[in-house]
Amino acid sequence: MxxxxxxxxxxxxxxxxxxxxxxxxxxxxxxxxxxxxxxxxxxxxxxxxxxxxxxxxxxxxxxxxxxxxxxxxxxxxxxxxxxxxxxxxxxxxxxxxxxxxxxxxxxxxxxxxxxxxxxxxxxxxxxxxxxxxxxxxxxxxxxxxxxxxxxxxxxxxxxxxxxxxxxxxxxxxxxxxxxxxxxxxxxxxxxxxxxxxxxxxxxxxxxxxxxxxxxxxxxxxxxGIPKMIGLLKLNGEQPVVEYSSWDAFARTDVVATKDPNEKLVLIDGGAAAPMVRFDGNLAGVKRLKKEAGYLAFVPEKPRRVLIIGSGGGIDILLARLGGSEDITAVEINPGSVAAARKFSDYNGSIYDLPEVRTFIKNGRTFIDTTSEQFDVIYLSKVMTQAAEGTGYALSENYIYTHEAIRSYLNHLTPDGRLAFVLHGPDDLSKALATVIAVLKESGVADEEIARQVLIAGTPGEHHDQEVNYPLLLVKKAPFAPDELAAITARLNKAQLQLLYLSMNSTPEQLLHYGKIGKTAATVVTDDRPFFYNVGNTIPFELYVLLALVLHLGWRWLKHATGGTVKNKKSLLLYFGALGVGFMLLEIALVQKFVLILGHPTLAFTVVAATLLIGGGLGSLLGQVAAVQRVLMRRRWLPAFLVAVLATLTGVAVPWIFSTGAALATSKTTLTIFTLFPLSVILGLPFPTGLRSLKEEGREDFVPLAWGINGWFSVIGSIIAMMVAITAGFRMVLFAGAMIYALLAYRCRRGLLGL
Incomplete structure (x- = not known):
């Protein structure tokens, strides 16, 4: 007992x-x-x-x-x-x-x-x-x-x-x-x-x-000097944090600056959304018409507007100034909306105006699930990098991808507009390249594309072709002459810099502006959603991190083993491969289900929990004597089954969630059932290896096996991001399956001593 x-x-x-x-x-x-x-x-x-x-x-x-x-x-x-x-x-x-x-x-x-x-x-x-x-x-x-x-x-x-x-x-x-x-x-x-x-x-x-x-x-x-607050201090300001909140998605702050007519709503200290003083009288905020984003609403007339990433509410004011009285505001961060409502006396209860409908939701999920049509779909400097809160900090959002832009255009009225306010030349290049690719896929000729695009912004300080926060405005149909005349008049009045407009530019110039960033622009897709990865290559920091982890782990391994690493080759290969393979599968599956479940935090929670709890149940099954006898005779079997089920999952998931089953069942429930078979088998290879050490009288190697697995799990997370950036998350999933397949093959041939 x-x-x-x-x-x-x-x-x-x-x-x-x-x-x-x-x-x-x-x-x-x-x-x-x-x-x-x-x-x-x-x-x-x-x-x-x-x-x-x-x-x-x-x-x-x-x-x-x-x-x-x-x-x-x-x-x-x-x-x-x-x-x-x-x-x-x-x-x-x-x-x-x-x-x-x-x-x-x-x-x-x-x-x-x-x-x-x-x-x-x-x-x-x-x-x-x-x-x-x-x-x-x-x-x-x-x-x-x-x-x-x-x-x-x-x-x-x-x-x-x-x-x-x-x-x-x-x-x-x-x-x-x-x-x-x-x-x-x-x-x-x-x-x-x-x-x-x-x-x-x-x-x-x-x-x-x-x-x-x-x-x-x-x-x-x-x-100290974290992010935006640090930049404000360096510029001689004395920012004051007037409100803060934490949740699972982000830390949200409202910061007062030297401008009494504007506060900043910060997400994790970085992404800054202005909150403007507003007393309900639009005449008091007419200065906002000088913003490049206002061109999305010129000429002024009633329009049905969708704002994705409404932040502190300034974009709602731009739409109201443009004559819009039917505004749908979608914001992924509940803290931003809560902060705006906390300061309702300052901003005129911007989210609760009778013209505004507010949704706390992922913008991409909203557009993919709504049947509504809009005259303007507006996105201004939307930048979440939301997975920072989950540990996969290099994964980004899915609102600038080829598939997202295609969905936006499909939800525009025949004369509708899609507007992006971007951070700089690199963002502009990627967004424009992706827009052009979508339009070409739809059968629009280059000459027509050239008549459907406008690029403008606040004049830059260093080069005559640079602008601060450029506006990329895309029409579903060519701009009409009266629209071009009104936009030109507003450009001159607001002293905005025009980069491209079809009435005084050529299609060749449009293609030129698709290459004004530091590197040639690439089309961003759901499989490779790294919109903010400047250069389209693996960031230098990832190479540094990989080298650091490899060095620290190797030095510590040699220290722990007294330098006798050679005779630990089988441990290194088996438990190291399990660490890398598991992380590749987990990260790929989390990303795959972000779009399905509609929120990065929810995807991380459901997928990670399903894989871990299902794996635990699988491991518990392995403790049953009859099952354990089979596993000890066929130690290659768990890794082989993982490889098969991971491959089938990667192929089947798009089909499963595109069928009627996805409509009749909660997506969370369907996700759990879809991943459960794979998760159960994932719980077997690691304890099978540990039990094998016990069977062979090598239980003193158990701590070393744990150490190697932990070390290679970190290596796996870094490799997953490298593969995703260069080849996409789909390839990350299949790379994980391949590692398990190779592991099964080597175990079957007795090459690992397990």
Whole structure:
């Protein structure tokens, strides 16, 4: 009985630690997304997760240095790691939250962010080492803990502040460490039990006190130079944060600047949307007619308008100035709309005007699911990079892709307009190249395309062909003479710079403006949605990150093994391939379901949770004696089944969601059922490898296997983004399937020693 009680507590501890680390990964990316550019967020998050592998390798090193170490001593190391982890989560979160950000502290952020994952990796590898006989059962707890955390973290981030949430996580971890001390550590460890009990009591007091709310009121990291606020300070302004909110999608701030007629609504400290002072009288905001975006509504007349990415509400005012009285505003970030409503006295209740319908929704999902037609579809500097909050910070949105623009044009009235206000020449080049490709696909000749496009903007400072925030205006039919005359008059009155207009330009000049960015423009597609990736190539930061992860992992592996890596080749290949393959499949599937489920956060939650929980159930199935006997005889079988099911999933998903089943069933439910067979089998290869080590009397290699898998999981996430940028997410999915297929082949031939 005592044996099963210890196993149950150990399983619970794996469950709690795995879930807490998964939540903390999301919390870290939430905090760092608000203070760093997304390239640096990806680097810090990736290196932090590398800590899981480093912690496991550290345990292997200790076991090799002290071969006489018994199971009790290994447990002692693991439990101490859990105690430190319980205190580390809230303390480090508070540190990141309060430390004024400076780029010079970048490596400090990395070093501290990696610490909880090192502690977690130490504990998990200790658990699997001592209880290698129950690898399938423990892996069930590991995956299900992370999977339930994926479901729960979004709700918790929307309801609990970050500091209080990490206090809760620390409390759960210390409670489980107390149970581990009581059930597993032998007599004479009263000091350890009292220490764990004291930690539980301390965090329990914090959890019920108002202190976390007090500490969370000021995000002191903004005292440094993060993103837009830093730029404002460099320009001599003294920005004041008047309102802030956190949720699972982003941190939203309202910032007052020296201009009393305008505030800025910031998403994660970067994407800035103006909020204009408005008292209900349009005459008071006539100055906005000087904006390039206003040309989308010239000549002024009643129009039915769709605004995607309505932000602080300035685009609604532009539409109202243009005579529109039927405006649909779609905003993906609920915090932006909440912030605008918080300042309704300042902005004239812009989102609740009788002419405005407001939807908190992904703009791409809205346009793909509505049957409405619009006279103007308007997108102004829409930039979310929303997956920063989920850890896949280089993935972008799907509103500028070939498929999206085709959908916009299909939802325009015969004389309708599609308007983009962009950030600069590179954005303009990509958007224009994609628009031209869509029109050509529809059978429109070059001469006609040239008569349907206008490009203008605020004059630039450095080159006569550069503009600030250029407007790309595309008509579904050629511009009429009276429209061109009205637009030209407004251009002259507003002193805007004209780059292209068919009445005084040629089709050849239009094609020229499709190449004014730093590199030749490429057409952006749903499979390669990297609109903001300047240069259309793999960012230099990814190469640096890959080199850093490879170097750190290799050096730590050699350190852990005493330099004898050659005889670990089979471990390196098997568990490394599993790490890379799993990440390729997970990232590709999350991206594939962003469009299906309509929101990046929802896609991450549903897909990650399904893969993890389904994998946990598959691993639990492997603990059944009859199943385990089959797996031990055919160790290649799980990897082979993953390869087959991943390929079938990649092929079948578009068909499944285009049939009537998708209309008759909740898309979330259908997603879970579609991914469930693959997820169950994904839970088998890793514990099968660990169990094989036990069968062959090599259980001392279990921590090393964990370390290699964790290390290569990070490598896999980087490779996934590299492949996606160059070949698309579809290729990422099939590359993951191919890795599992090659792994199965080598296991079948006995080339891996497993």
């Amino acid at each position: 005592h044996k099963f009680m210890r196993l149950g507590i150990s399983l619970s501890a794996v469950f709690v630690v795995s879930g807490a680390l998964f939540m903390y990964e999301v919390i870290l990316t939430r905090i760092f997304s608000a203070i760093m550019t997304y390239h640096f967020v990806f680097i810090v998050a990736s290196v932090a997760i590398l800590g899981l592998g480093l912690g496991a390798m550290d345990i292997y090193k200790k076991m090799k240095e002290f071969p006489q170490t018994n199971g009790q001593q290994i447990w002692d190391i693991g439990i101490r790691s859990v105690v430190f982890l319980g205190f580390a989560l809230p303390l480090l979160t508070l540190f990141f939250y309060k430390l004024p950000f400076q780029l010079l502290n970048f490596f400090v952020y990395i070093a501290l962010a990696v610490l909880p994952f090192v502690l977690g990796g130490r504990f998990l590898s200790c658990s699997f080492s001592v209880l290698s006989k129950y690898s399938y059962l423990l892996y069930f707890g590991d995956l299900v803990g992370a999977g339930l955390a994926a479901f729960g973290v979004v709700t918790l981030l929307n309801t609990v502040n970050l500091i209080r949430l990490t206090v809760y996580l620390g409390e759960a971890i210390l409670l489980i460490s107390l149970l581990l001390n009581l059930a597993i550590i032998k007599k004479g460890s009263r000091r350890k039990v009292l220490a764990a009990l004291g930690g539980v009591a301390l965090l329990a007091v914090l959890a019920v006190s108002p202190l976390p709310e007090v500490l969370a009121r000021e995000f002191s990291a903004y005292r």
